[in-house]
Structure formats: C-alpha cells, structure tokens
Amino acid sequence: MxxxxxxxxxxxxxxxxxxxxxxxxxxxxxxxxxxxxxxxxxxxxxxxxxxxxxxxxxxxxxxxxxxxxxxxxxxxxxxxxxxxxxxxxxxxxxxxxxxxxxxxxxxxxxxxxxxxxxxxxxxxxxxxxxxxxxxxxxxxxxxxxxxxxxxxxxxxxxxxxxxxxxxxxxxxxxxxxxxxxxxxxxxxxxxxxxxELRDDIWIKLLGNISFNPISALTRATMLQMCRHRSTRQVIELMMRETLAVAHALGCRPDISVERRLAGAERVGEHRTSTLQDLEKGKPLELDVLLAAVVELADITGVEVPTLRTVDAISDLLARGVAA
Structure with missing residues (x-):
C-alpha cells in the first residue's frame, strides 16, 4: 500500500x-x-x-x-x-x-x-x-x-x-x-x-463549533469557558442548536450536551486550535465549523439564533485576521 x-x-x-x-x-x-x-x-x-x-x-x-x-x-x-x-x-x-x-x-x-x-x-x-x-x-x-x-x-x-x-x-x-x-x-x-461516520462528525463538531470560536473571541482556555457561568450557557445553547440540525438531517450522535461539557472541562487549561491560529496570525478555520452548520440550518429550516450570532461576530474576527 x-x-x-x-x-x-x-x-x-x-x-x-x-x-x-x-x-x-x-x-x-x-x-x-x-x-x-x-x-x-x-x-x-x-x-x-x-x-x-x-x-x-x-x-x-x-x-x-x-x-x-x-x-x-x-x-x-x-x-x-x-x-x-x-x-x-x-x-x-x-x-x-x-x-x-x-x-x-x-x-x-x-x-x-x-x-x-x-x-x-x-x-x-x-x-x-x-x-x-x-x-x-x-x-x-x-x-x-x-x-x-x-x-x-x-x-x-x-x-x-x-x-x-x-x-x-x-x-x-x-x-x-x-x-x-x-x-x-x-x-x-x-x-x-x-x-454512520456522519454521527462521529457531529459528535466531534459539537465541541469544535462552540469552544473554538468562543475561545478565539475571548482568548479563554477550555476550563475558563466551562467555569464562566454565562459563557457556559452560551456554549450549551450552541450545542443544543447543533444537535437540532444534526437530528433534522437524520443523524443521531450518541452524546449528550452535559457529557460533552464535562469532557471539555476535564481537558483543563487547553487553548483550542482556533485560538492558537489566531495568536499566530493564521487564517481561522471557522467556515467548516460554524458557517456550514448555519447553512445546513437554512436548508433544514432549523432555528439557530445563537449559532447565527456567534457566526456573525467570529466571521468579522476571521476577516480581520485574513486582511
């Protein structure tokens, strides 16, 4: 081979x-x-x-x-x-x-x-x-x-x-x-x-779609995001909206929001790859993480107000890095 x-x-x-x-x-x-x-x-x-x-x-x-x-x-x-x-x-x-x-x-x-x-x-x-x-x-x-x-x-x-x-x-x-x-x-x-690899895609995406853009916007580690009550609530909303899109497409990722948050908190003071790219002045890989799910929400008719808001703000950040 x-x-x-x-x-x-x-x-x-x-x-x-x-x-x-x-x-x-x-x-x-x-x-x-x-x-x-x-x-x-x-x-x-x-x-x-x-x-x-x-x-x-x-x-x-x-x-x-x-x-x-x-x-x-x-x-x-x-x-x-x-x-x-x-x-x-x-x-x-x-x-x-x-x-x-x-x-x-x-x-x-x-x-x-x-x-x-x-x-x-x-x-x-x-x-x-x-x-x-x-x-x-x-x-x-x-x-x-x-x-x-x-x-x-x-x-x-x-x-x-x-x-x-x-x-x-x-x-x-x-x-x-x-x-x-x-x-x-x-x-x-x-x-x-x-x-059913698409189920795995959504399981991994559940964390990437929320922690990655939020970390870039706040410069926070995984632990900091999980332990800041208001930020944790935003991340939870993003995850629930993401699961709704996955379900509308026929996928059934076998993980709960609570379990995903608990796993992220155990990671500790880790900086996401998106935050590391931001700190190095590299392009931010957010289209496939966030914009794509907003597009899928449009296709399926699922309401994703939190994802739309974070997508709009993080897109402005990404454009600034690319400029």
Missing part, C-alpha cells in the same frame, strides 16, 4: 510514522525546517505510549512520489481549494483522499441519500472549488480523536488518543477503507470503519 501524507504536520507526520511502522510505502509532503528535520532524523514521536522514530521518505515534490493508493490530507480545510498542485501528481484513477479535517466536509451530501443527496454547501465548497480539486467520489471520511502537536521541526508530541474513525460517504464497508484501517491498526492506531 502506497500512501502520501499531504500536509505532514503534527497529525499527518504521526499518521505517516505509524503507517511506515506497519510496513506501508509512505511519503511525507512537507516544507521548510520541518521537512529538513524529517529528512535528516526521520519523524521522532514522543508519546506516553513510548518514544520512537520512523525513517520515512519526506519531500516537497509530489511529482517525485507519483501516484499512490491513498492521499491522507493533513491540511486545514481552507487550503483544500488551492492544493491541486500538491495532490494531482499523486492521483491515479482509484486513489482515495482521506481528509483529517474538523467540521462539515465538502463531500457531506455525496451519496448521502434522501432529499439533499448531491447538494453542494457553499460555505465549505465555494463555487465548487474544492470538489474541482478533490472529487467527492475519492473521499473517505475521517474523524480524528488523537491530539498531537509539533514540539519542534520533525518532532511530534503525541498527547492523547489514537482513534481515527473512517467511513465511506455511502455507508458501505469498502475494500479501500478496510485496507487503510488494517494498516493503521498494524501501526498501533485505532481506525474503526464506521458506516
């Missing part, structure tokens, strides 16, 4: 190192000092499960890699429309794209079934620009429950979790999903193939 990791940052390099350990033919696509360090020393993983190093091929030239069986995307969702030059040399007719993104993916209604089958979401696929580069038929969904960070160039700190749930948009258990799952498991990770 030949795999290219496009955007081999903290998550991508961790996955690539695990697949390499399983015997897959892995190629990391990266750049800058991080690329140089991986070329010289390999991917060095520091983890509570034990430290290890994987001598994985790393390059900034996808054309030197050629067509692969699976492309694992570690890029932020707002980079997808422009990633054509990175992914096109890696594609053959059957190449799959496994996108490790938060939020609502561009393929959400591909082979969905029901009244919205095939519908495009403008917030995540503006003008079809993402689908033009990453054809929905190639997509395998992926929900990441692992937490990692780059401790330095070429050095991945694995904090917790090893689960990467994957699934086909049409809910089938395909050979390509099984192949990728088996390799991930052989590399020491959990990779269940979930027929």
């Amino acid at each position: 030949k795999v290219a990791i496009v955007g081999a940052g903290a998550i991508g390099a961790y996955v690539g190192a695990a697949l390499h350990r399983a015997g897959a033919d892995v190629h990391l696509i990266a750049r800058g000092p991080h690329l140089a360090a991986m070329r010289q020393h390999g991917v060095r993983v520091h983890s509570p499960r034990g430290d290890w190093t994987a001598r994985v091929h790393a390059t900034d030239r996808p054309a030197d890699v050629g067509p692969v069986d699976h492309v694992f995307l570690g890029l932020k969702a707002h980079s997808y429309a422009a990633c054509g030059p990175l992914v096109e040399p890696l594609m053959h007719e059957e190449t799959s794209v496994i996108a490790a993104q938060n939020g609502i993916p561009w393929w959400y209604f591909h082979r969905h079934g029901g009244p919205h089958d095939g519908q495009r979401l403008e917030s995540v696929d503006p003008g079809g620009s993402v689908s033009a580069v990453l054809a929905p038929k190639r997509a395998i969904g992926c929900v990441v429950y692992a937490a990692t960070e780059l401790e330095g160039p070429g050095v991945v700190r694995h904090l917790e979790g090893t689960r990467f749930s994957i699934g086909e948009p049409d809910r089938s258990r395909s050979a390509r999903c099984t192949e990728f799952s088996d390799a991930m498991v052989a590399g020491g990770l959990k990779c269940p193939v979930e027929p």
Whole structure:
C-alpha cells in the first residue's frame, strides 16, 4: 500500500510514522525546517505510549512520489481549494483522499441519500472549488480523536488518543477503507470503519463549533469557558442548536450536551486550535465549523439564533485576521 501524507504536520507526520511502522510505502509532503528535520532524523514521536522514530521518505515534490493508493490530507480545510498542485501528481484513477479535517466536509451530501443527496454547501465548497480539486467520489471520511502537536521541526508530541474513525460517504464497508484501517491498526492506531461516520462528525463538531470560536473571541482556555457561568450557557445553547440540525438531517450522535461539557472541562487549561491560529496570525478555520452548520440550518429550516450570532461576530474576527 502506497500512501502520501499531504500536509505532514503534527497529525499527518504521526499518521505517516505509524503507517511506515506497519510496513506501508509512505511519503511525507512537507516544507521548510520541518521537512529538513524529517529528512535528516526521520519523524521522532514522543508519546506516553513510548518514544520512537520512523525513517520515512519526506519531500516537497509530489511529482517525485507519483501516484499512490491513498492521499491522507493533513491540511486545514481552507487550503483544500488551492492544493491541486500538491495532490494531482499523486492521483491515479482509484486513489482515495482521506481528509483529517474538523467540521462539515465538502463531500457531506455525496451519496448521502434522501432529499439533499448531491447538494453542494457553499460555505465549505465555494463555487465548487474544492470538489474541482478533490472529487467527492475519492473521499473517505475521517474523524480524528488523537491530539498531537509539533514540539519542534520533525518532532511530534503525541498527547492523547489514537482513534481515527473512517467511513465511506455511502455507508458501505469498502475494500479501500478496510485496507487503510488494517494498516493503521498494524501501526498501533485505532481506525474503526464506521458506516454512520456522519454521527462521529457531529459528535466531534459539537465541541469544535462552540469552544473554538468562543475561545478565539475571548482568548479563554477550555476550563475558563466551562467555569464562566454565562459563557457556559452560551456554549450549551450552541450545542443544543447543533444537535437540532444534526437530528433534522437524520443523524443521531450518541452524546449528550452535559457529557460533552464535562469532557471539555476535564481537558483543563487547553487553548483550542482556533485560538492558537489566531495568536499566530493564521487564517481561522471557522467556515467548516460554524458557517456550514448555519447553512445546513437554512436548508433544514432549523432555528439557530445563537449559532447565527456567534457566526456573525467570529466571521468579522476571521476577516480581520485574513486582511
């Protein structure tokens, strides 16, 4: 099995190192000092499960890699429309794209079934620009429950979790999903193939849609947001509105608002990825987290006043960062 990791940052390099350990033919696509360090020393993983190093091929030239069986995307969702030059040399007719993104993916209604089958979401696929580069038929969904960070160039700190749930948009258990799952498991990770992966998407989104924008607006940690009574109430409203949209689309995420809040509080003084991006002056990945759910609310007729308010304010913040 030949795999290219496009955007081999903290998550991508961790996955690539695990697949390499399983015997897959892995190629990391990266750049800058991080690329140089991986070329010289390999991917060095520091983890509570034990430290290890994987001598994985790393390059900034996808054309030197050629067509692969699976492309694992570690890029932020707002980079997808422009990633054509990175992914096109890696594609053959059957190449799959496994996108490790938060939020609502561009393929959400591909082979969905029901009244919205095939519908495009403008917030995540503006003008079809993402689908033009990453054809929905190639997509395998992926929900990441692992937490990692780059401790330095070429050095991945694995904090917790090893689960990467994957699934086909049409809910089938395909050979390509099984192949990728088996390799991930052989590399020491959990990779269940979930027929109803959209339920997992909503479970993960329940926290991202609320804590991420609120943290960027307030500069607060998870613990601070959970323990500030009024902010906690706003987050609870956002979560309940999100669940209402999920239910209107036929999904039944198996988690309660109370359980999600309790889990977030246990995380402690953690700064969300959106807050970290804000502090670094990077674009904020809020369209797929928040704007997409507001668009889905419009499609389904669900009232989401709290989500609309936070979306309007956080969009102004995001535009200021991008300016």
